[in-house]
Structures are given as C-alpha cells and as structure tokens.
Amino acid sequence: MTLIVCVCDYWQRRHFYDQSPIQPTSKTGTSQNGSVRRLRLQLDAITANYWLRELLQQEVLRRRLQCDHGVQLLWLSLHPPECGTIDYKWADMLAHTIWEHIEVEHLMSWLSTLGGGFSALGEQFERCAQTAGKISLQQLNIGLRLGDPFLQARCKLYYSISLIQRGHLRHAKQLIRAQYQFAMKHKEHDQRLVRMCLGIWLRLRFEYEERRGRQLN
Structure with missing residues (x-):
C-alpha cells in the first residue's frame, strides 16, 4: 500500500x-x-x-x-502565509555569483582588447604572438570556469592565430578543425563561430602557400 x-x-x-x-x-x-x-x-x-x-x-x-x-x-x-520569508543566505550567494559574473565579463573585455593588440603586433614580432597566445589561454581558463563551451571554442580559435603566427601550422590546423566540427553541430546557436573558423582557415591556407613558395625558392 x-x-x-x-x-x-x-x-x-x-x-x-x-x-x-x-x-x-x-x-x-x-x-x-x-x-x-x-x-x-x-x-x-x-x-x-x-x-x-x-x-x-x-x-x-x-x-x-x-x-x-x-x-x-x-x-x-x-x-497564503501571513508574511513572506527571505532566504538571506541564498540571496547572498546569488549576489556574489552575479557580481563575479560581471567582473569576469569585464575582465574578458580587457583581455580581448589586449589580446587583439598583441595579435596585430604578432604579424611582425614573434614575442608579441607568444603573448597573444598566453592571453588566449587565460581567456580559455575563464571559459572553462564559466562552463561556456562557445566561449571556450572562440578562445581556442584565438590561440590558433598565435600558433599560425609562430609557424606551428599543423597544431593550428588540428585545433581549427576540431572547433569547426563543434561549430557545425551548433551552427543554429552561433553562426559567428562558424565564420570565425572559416576565416582563420583561409589564413592558415595562405601561410601554407607562403611556406611552399619559400621552399621552392
């Protein structure tokens, strides 16, 4: 019963x-x-x-x-209860989580600006390309902490640009392919990620062609 x-x-x-x-x-x-x-x-x-x-x-x-x-x-x-109750402990936890998220978004904006500057300089200076790669890895750590797979994918693509600038084309190729497969599975959610993969892939192809040209000469 x-x-x-x-x-x-x-x-x-x-x-x-x-x-x-x-x-x-x-x-x-x-x-x-x-x-x-x-x-x-x-x-x-x-x-x-x-x-x-x-x-x-x-x-x-x-x-x-x-x-x-x-x-x-x-x-x-x-x-109905005579008076409402407030869960102060839960409210404090929620406020802390929201504030942390705001601070992380603020940090991500600064890192993106800084990483973009070093990435641009990385076209001429390998040391700047290395710094841009380190910034991308820091962004990836934040993405892992937030549990956002789309942010993680974008950070990996930023890192692939640093790899291309430093001549690690094979590693960059593997990284871009993996993110492109993820992007195609979720293209309805984030079309920008697909376009990023295609754009960076074109840059990779250009670097391969430049390498072949130098080898022939």
Whole structure:
C-alpha cells in the first residue's frame, strides 16, 4: 500500500505524488467498503513545502503515517502565509555569483582588447604572438570556469592565430578543425563561430602557400 500525497493549492487545483491519483472520500477513517483513510492538514504554503519535501524524501515518515496511524491519503490544503520569508543566505550567494559574473565579463573585455593588440603586433614580432597566445589561454581558463563551451571554442580559435603566427601550422590546423566540427553541430546557436573558423582557415591556407613558395625558392 502506497501513501498518496495530495497538494491542494490556492485555486483548488490538486497535485498528486507517489502514484496515480485516486478518489478520496469526504470522511476520515477506513470503512469496511474499502474507502481511503484521509488525513487533512491546512498549512501555509511555506510550511507545506517543507512537509512535502520531507514526505517525498523520508521513507520512515511515510511508513509511520501508514502503519501507526493508518493514513493512506495525506491531503495538504494550502493557504497564503501571513508574511513572506527571505532566504538571506541564498540571496547572498546569488549576489556574489552575479557580481563575479560581471567582473569576469569585464575582465574578458580587457583581455580581448589586449589580446587583439598583441595579435596585430604578432604579424611582425614573434614575442608579441607568444603573448597573444598566453592571453588566449587565460581567456580559455575563464571559459572553462564559466562552463561556456562557445566561449571556450572562440578562445581556442584565438590561440590558433598565435600558433599560425609562430609557424606551428599543423597544431593550428588540428585545433581549427576540431572547433569547426563543434561549430557545425551548433551552427543554429552561433553562426559567428562558424565564420570565425572559416576565416582563420583561409589564413592558415595562405601561410601554407607562403611556406611552399619559400621552399621552392
């Protein structure tokens, strides 16, 4: 026999838990014709939330209600609480998370500007290309921390530009191909990533052609 929990909300809508809903009787107690013994509690919504969580998680509590009190249907009738409650701990955690996200976005903007400058200088100076690559790796670490796969893919593409500038064409080719496969799987979500892959691939092809020309000469 399963204990059925019914939550009756402010609009008299009924939400059943544990198994398919059954038709409760209007009387409390178990009759000989098989009617269900119902325990009805009128609770404010906040207290009822704690009740429901305990009932769904604590098997011992459900067994005590069934075996010791013969309850088969627990009916929780909700009414608005007299005053709202504020979860200050959760609010502090949320505020900290939001502020951290804002600071990270601000940092990413600065790193993108700085990385773009070093990347431009990397066309002439290998040391600047190395610095641009280090900045891209720092951005990648932030992307990993945020759990954003699209940001991670863009950072890897930025790093591939540094590899191309330093002559590591094979490594760059593998990196661009991997990000292009990811971009094509999610092209409906981020078309810009696809265009980035294609643009950097053209740059890679140009570097290969330049290398072949120098070898022939």
